[in-house]
Each structure stands twice: as C-alpha cells, then as structure tokens.
Amino acid sequence: MDQDYLCGDYGTETDWTQVRVTVHLADLDRLTAVMSMVSNNLQIEDYSDIDLKTCYGDLIDESILNADKTIASVSVYLPAERSVPECMAFLRERFAAEKLEPVKVEAVGVREEDWANAWKAYYKPVRIGRRLVIVPAWERYEALPDDLIIRMDPGMAFGTGTHETTRLIIGMLEKYTPKGCRMLDVGTGSGILAICASKLGAGECFAYDIDPMAVRVASENIRESGLTNIHCAQSDLLRQVDKTRPYDLICANLVADIIIRMVPDLAPLMSEKTVLLASGIINERAQDVIDCLTRYGYRVVDHPTENGWCALAIMKK
Numbered sequence: 001m002d003q004d005y006l007c008g009d010y011g012t013e014t015d016w017t018q019v020r021v022t023v024h025l026a027d028l029d030r031l032t033a034v035m036s037m038v039s040n041n042l043q044i045e046d047y048s049d050i051d052l053k054t055c056y057g058d059l060i061d062e063s064i065l066n067a068d069k070t071i072a073s074v075s076v077y078l079p080a081e082r083s084v085p086e087c088m089a090f091l092r093e094r095f096a097a098e099k100l101e102p103v104k105v106e107a108v109g110v111r112e113e114d115w116a117n118a119w120k121a122y123y124k125p126v127r128i129g130r131r132l133v134i135v136p137a138w139e140r141y142e143a144l145p146d147d148l149i150i151r152m153d154p155g156m157a158f159g160t161g162t163h164e165t166t167r168l169i170i171g172m173l174e175k176y177t178p179k180g181c182r183m184l185d186v187g188t189g190s191g192i193l194a195i196c197a198s199k200l201g202a203g204e205c206f207a208y209d210i211d212p213m214a215v216r217v218a219s220e221n222i223r224e225s226g227l228t229n230i231h232c233a234q235s236d237l238l239r240q241v242d243k244t245r246p247y248d249l250i251c252a253n254l255v256a257d258i259i260i261r262m263v264p265d266l267a268p269l270m271s272e273k274t275v276l277l278a279s280g281i282i283n284e285r286a287q288d289v290i291d292c293l294t295r296y297g298y299r300v301v302d303h304p305t306e307n308g309w310c311a312l313a314i315m316k317k
Helices: 025-035 084-098 112-122 164-176 192-199 212-225 256-265 283-295
Strands: 002-004 016-024 043-045 071-079 104-108 126-128 132-136 148-152 182-186 204-209 230-234 247-253 270-282 298-302 309-316
Touching: 016 025, 016 084, 025 071, 025 084, 071 084, 084 104, 084 212, 084 256, 126 164, 132 164, 132 192, 148 192, 148 212, 164 192, 164 247, 164 270, 164 298, 164 309, 182 192, 192 204, 192 212, 192 230, 192 247, 204 212, 212 230, 247 256, 256 270, 256 283, 270 283, 283 298, 283 309
Parallel strands: 132 148, 182 204, 182 247, 204 230, 247 270
Antiparallel strands: 002 043, 016 071, 016 104, 043 071, 126 132, 270 309, 298 309
16 A cells, blocks of 8 residues: 655645656565665555455545556655755666666656756755865866865766765765775766865776766766876676775775675775775664674774764774
8 A cells, every 4th residue: 555654844846856766566675775865754655465355445546456566666755955866866876786677767846858957056066074175067166275176067977975975985085095095986976986086196096887877977077077097987896896906995885785795795805904985874774784894804993974874984804
C-alpha cells in the first residue's frame, strides 16, 4: 500500500518539486536507502501487497487496482531553495555506484529542459576550510590573497561542493594532501576532489568514475582549470585504476555499502603512510564501515561530521 510519511506545511504546489524514482520491486529497499540521503521525508508507493480478493476491493481506487505490482516508487519533495538538477545528479551518481537501474526518474513540477540551468541560481561561491573556495564557472568572485579558487561547472555530474559529503572530504583534503603526492579519486563525479588536491599541491592525480557522463564532465572541468597533472578515465571502482604503485592519498566520496565493497581491494594501493578519505556515509552506517575497515587492518585517524553525514580518514594499522 502507499505509505506516506510526509508531514508539516509544504506550501503551495509550485513551492515544492516531487522527485520520484521507480524501480523493480526487488530494488525497493536499496532505492529507499539512497533516497533517504536526499531527505528523510519519503513517500513510498508499493502496491504489491494489495489483496484483490478482499471484500473491500470495490473501495480501492481503480488506478491502484490496475497498478503494476512488479514495480515500486519512492518520492522526496524539494522546497524551492533546493536545486532539483543537483539532486538529480546526486541520485544518478549514487545509482551508478550501487549498480541500481531505475525504471523511471522524474521531477514533477519542473520541466526537464529547465534542469540544466534552473539550479544555477542556488549555486554560489562557498568557502571550505581555510583556503579553498568553490566558485561556479559563471560567477564573479573577488579572491582574497591566500585563496585557492576552484571554478566548477558540474553540469549533471555530482560534485558542486555544496553537499555535506563533498564539503566534509574537501575540508580533510586541506589537512591531508602532502606536497607532490600521488592522489587517487574513486567516483570522481565532477572532478572536484582531484582538482582541489591538485590546487593544494598534489603532484599527480588520477580521477575515475563508472559513469561516462561524469568522466566527460570531470575532463571538461579539469581542462578548464588549466591543470595538466590530473588523469581522468572510466573505471568500475578500483578495477581499471592505475595500480603501478601505491598512492599517498585516496579519496572515495561514495556510499557506505560501496566503500565496504571496495575495502578488500585497497591493500595494494596503500602504503603505511597512505591516507584514505572516505565520505558519503550517513552517521547510522559509520560503524558498519569502521568495523569493516578494522577487520582488514585499517584504523580511523579522523572522523568529522556534519548534518547527519560523516567522513573518515583511514590509515593502515
């Protein structure tokens, strides 16, 4: 049955946008977990448990009776100040990481042709840490003498610097990026982490993503940044990454389950001094990730949190 957990005053119809994702029924739990990263107020539509033989069948709406019982949908509602295209890009990146293939993704109340530009009104320069400032490519910004400016046009890839997961890991980059280091970014999205690391003094950066669209966006951002020490390519997690020698710094802004899946393959890529920065972890899943890391011989050396999200800095024991 339809399970509606929404509450409170959601304003007029034009003030809110419904982002609705439909999947095959077997994927409903995984979809719910991903959608909860956008909002805790979920509307779940699952009609698979309706008993059409009950005597109350004539009281059920005909559209529900005729609904496809092999699929289910989860919706979140975004207020006017939330960027719909950024939400879509975030979901797309998470679906790719989870190998989750939605049947349909839609935003009710926003025309698809407006997604690419409507969100730009909400994407403004943001300072992260002491020196890094993420500035939209179309915005003017008066830099302070010590600022490191990262100009980004994330397009439909995840990684604008505004989401907690990205802010947390960028904040740690300022602390854990040694000069001249060899850096790996797994699930690069817009390329923002590799660009930040390069600006902070990394010597050679390797940026990978499973999504070819993200690779294109990241490559464009890297090219526009004028940086020549970042190599960008497609990879399914660690399968196609450069494994010629260990990295000094590894970044993984993914989700808890994907980070856990990646842990068994990390050892050849890490030396005793390598730092792994992991983000995209909701607080409720942090201990699961830490337990997995502990089993494989790693220790947590830093654990910043923000608004229900956490990031981890990890080294070998």
